[in-house]
Amino acid sequence: MRQTARPAHPHLLASPAFEELLGGGGGPATMSALRASERSWRLLVVRAVLDSAGSAPAGPLPPPADAWRLLARARTVAEEAVEELLAYPAVGVWAAHTLRRLRGTAEDEAPLWVHTGHLHAIAASAAVRAGLEFRTAVPVRRGWAVLPALGAMRVPEASEPSEWAVAEVVARADGVRVAGRGLAGPDWHPLTELRADGCTLLLDDSDPYRTLRTPAAAEPLDHAAEWQRLFGEAWEILCDTGTGVGSDTGTGTGSGTEEARALAAGLVSLVPRPRAERFRPHSASSGDAYGAALASVPDDGEQLASTLVHEFQHNKLSAFMHLFTLYADQGAARLYYAPWRDDPRPLGGLLQGVYAFFGVTGFWRRRGHHALGQFEFALWRSQTAYALRAIGGADGLTDLGERLVAELARRLEPLLDEPVGARARSAAELAAADHRATWRAHHLRPDPGAVRAHAEAWADGRPMPAAPSAFGLASDGSTIVPCAPARGFDTRAVLLRWLLADPAGFDGLRDDPGAVVSGARPEDVDLVTGRTAEALRAFRARVLGGDGDPETWVGLGLAARAEGDAAGEGLLARPHLAMAVHSELDGRADPLELGRALAVADGDSL
Structure with missing residues (x-):
């Protein structure tokens, strides 16, 4: 994609943003800086996929270069919309996973052409956003043709006799058709927008790369009303009490609305997963998918708010670590105790954990008006302090990594003496x-x-x-x-x-x-x-x-x-x-x- 008007410059974080992130916080302006850096990271990975896919079999699809040209056409008409699509979290997972497949460091059951051919789906989605007329072909996975960040078309006949097939996408003045079906028909499943005053997240239940790791088939929800209700409750809590990692101190003393605005600027999509046991929610994020949070159906809005804070912290640190080196790459040679996991963790995973649970501690500090909130605050401040104490002496931290750990420990220390009920x-x-x-x-x-x-x-x-x-x-x-x-x-x-x-x-x-x-x-x-x-x-x-x-x-x-x-x-x-x-x-x-x-x-x- 031609970048004629944007010369290459190194990314710099202004001192206030840098200090905010070191202390576990980060306001809306800091999130804008991270988004800009992640844009460059994403383009580098997508470009690497295109370069590596040039010699790979395209299967029944056109060559990847055709998709790149369609992307470029769309960008000339609607640059902002195409940039937004390329920044979509699932696109990052696709690029990273496909590059690993091309380099032989990852495996899954789909043919390689299904992965490289997903670039055609991305290009088609970009062209639809730009209002272009075009004709292309996209992969079909188990009966679903996906247009990233837009939705998925059910193509049941394409799943016979193989799980992998191809569907044509045609856009004309009278509308868009996928496999001959219009986007207004019953087979089209658009993504739901979870809306609250000041925040909108896409509820992604269909993109094959939404689950952050191994590609998965589309699983459209019958309805999203429960998610909308829970998200509304969670957002009200976040605006009222904040995320707990204020942009001024990182210990939860900033404006709740300002902290919520930062989260809204950092997260893009929510990937729904089935309900887990009560008080045992499942959630995840990935450094390949900046802006995404995967979550099981929560028990209530408060639990969802805590989950969003948790995964927002992971997203911030992942983006920060794309810019700065916090630890030496030691592979899996050294493992550590992480108080929030059942399995031993490498140094990078432990760093991610202390950063996330520093945020979780701050959130529950604000929710101490009931016994469960006091329990969660008391538990996670203790466990985070324990992990920070252990990681502070770990071999492999860079000077900056040691500085981050020391700053988190300094900000957490006053919280250890705050009173909570004896029972909690x-x-x-x-x-x-x-x-x-x-x-x-x-x-x-x-x-x-x-x-x-x-x-x-x-x-x-x-x-x-x-x-x-x-x-x-x-x-x-x-x-x-x-x-x-x-x-x-x-x-x-x-x-x-x-x-x-x-x-x-x-x-x-x-x-x-x-x-x-x-x-x-x-x-x-x-x-x-x-x-x-x-x-x-x-x-x-x-x-x-x-x-x-x-x-x-x-x-x-x-x-x-x-x-x-x-x-x-x-x-x-x-x-x-x-x-x-x-x-x-x-x-x-x-x-x-x-x-x-x-x-x-x-x-x-x-």
């Missing part, structure tokens, strides 16, 4: 300790020599060997070995959310908690409701019965600590070691006595 604080402490210890129990493998030494000391009646602080999670000589847990590490935290937000609903799940909260057991209910003696007996019996999975060992530690038993500290600090020594001793050691022997003298921060 206690619940947050339980949830944080549970997640950290469960992560250790699942992913840490103690040194075999250390296990033998501890087992021999136990068998001989000698004191257990002293162990170093476990704050770094693997600093005691253990090895991080990722595994697939049988249940979510947040299971007891979800029960706590039920208890705080919906006591009546919680009473209804007591008899069979696993039917409502996946993975929950009766002893978990006892633990979160303060029946800790009963919970301790149940957890201990499960271990002695040979059914001591990581969650049970951690539950035993939590219950023991609540009962004032020193075994709690030992089991929560070293659950992986306790489990390994217990196994080495063929289950002969009483788990509570083992926990007392492992109690850490320096009192690990749990």
Whole structure:
């Protein structure tokens, strides 16, 4: 695409915008600067796709160069509309994924020509926006021909006998037709606009690249009324209380309306996913898709508002990281504990997490008028501070990365002393300790020599060997070995959310908690409701019965600590070691006595 009027210049962030982003914030002007930088990033990737696709088979479609020429025609007539389309998040995912396919670093089930041919769909969408008359062909995936950021046409006959086919797109003065069907007909599914006063997001349920990673078939919603209602509630909350990451300080002291305007300037599309369990929403974003947020149907508008803040933070940091280097590329060689994930994370993923949950903490700080809001604020300020403390000493951070971590920590520190209700604080402490210890129990493998030494000391009646602080999670000589847990590490935290937000609903799940909260057991209910003696007996019996999975060992530690038993500290600090020594001793050691022997003298921060 010819760029005659726009000479190449390096992107610069003005000092105020730079400082805002370092502190986790960013107002509307800063979002405009990020959009401009992402435009250049997007054009580079799209151009790389075109260059690489020149020698690739085009299949039944015209060559990609034809699509590029149609894009150029559309841009001469409607530059702003075409630029807006090229900046559409799903276009970024398409470009990145297709480039990886062309370079042999990604795979999926679609033929390569379906991916390279999607450029024709982008060009057709641009030409429709520009009001051009044209004729072209676009890929059909499983019976759907998509025009990005516009909608999708159902072409059922195209799915036989193959999942991949071609449809003709024709635009004349009398309208646009896809596979012979008009855009006003019943087979056309336009994208819904979620509208609120000051913000409009496209609800994208059809673009094959909308799901941010592996391409997916169109899944048009029967109706979007529920999403519109929830979005309206979420936007009202954001305008009233703000996102929690004010453009002035980054700790949520800016104007709510100004913060909401920044979010509106940064997000473009919302990708709907099916409803998840209550209090277990799913959401995602991608550095390839600036402006997109993927989200399951939320429980309510407040949860959606929190999700939008979360994914907005990820979007900002991804764009910032396209401009600046925050850490050295270490691949997957070093993994870290992330207090919001069940799996170990690389340094870049941990940075993304602290940035996002810094924003989430600020949001819930503003929503502290009810018990659940106080719980979320207390939990995420604690977990974010814990992660910032760990990442601050990580190898691989650049000077700028260290500066960002230090600035987030500085702005978070005053929030750690803000008062919250005793009930919410206690619940947050339980949830944080549970997640950290469960992560250790699942992913840490103690040194075999250390296990033998501890087992021999136990068998001989000698004191257990002293162990170093476990704050770094693997600093005691253990090895991080990722595994697939049988249940979510947040299971007891979800029960706590039920208890705080919906006591009546919680009473209804007591008899069979696993039917409502996946993975929950009766002893978990006892633990979160303060029946800790009963919970301790149940957890201990499960271990002695040979059914001591990581969650049970951690539950035993939590219950023991609540009962004032020193075994709690030992089991929560070293659950992986306790489990390994217990196994080495063929289950002969009483788990509570083992926990007392492992109690850490320096009192690990749990």
